[in-house]
Amino acid sequence: MEAPQYVAARVQRALAEDARTHELGIRVDIRGDQLFLRGQVEGAEQRERLGAVAHETAPALHLHNEIRVVDITEPGEDEHLD
Template structure:
């Protein structure tokens, strides 16, 4: 039976890369290694963000298979300030 290993050195390395890469700077993505598969989990606001997270993980994972379980979650409509600018 396969178990998720969030403390695997590769999982730690990928999380560090996601946090430090200018394309992603993601802190809320879970990364686990399950046998020879890197599993990404979490939520992001856009499909582009999801794709960038996968790209950075692929670069850091040296050819291992990536299972991108990151979901795109619609954000509520932006609230407008009194001066008309978005927050």
């Protein structure tokens, strides 16, 4: 059986390189047979695509898609950083 860190790296690479997703900011954690995706994306469709790519890459694991969908501020609005 493949070591969890190798599976996580493979899933992370797939999320970054797959034409459907191209996401770099998603954290991939594996605990036993559980695969957790965490992070933020714009749009529910992107969240679903990330889950699909992760599942295709590691189909034997139980996927927990904990990615949050956020609304990105419209261009031109002031961004306030605290």
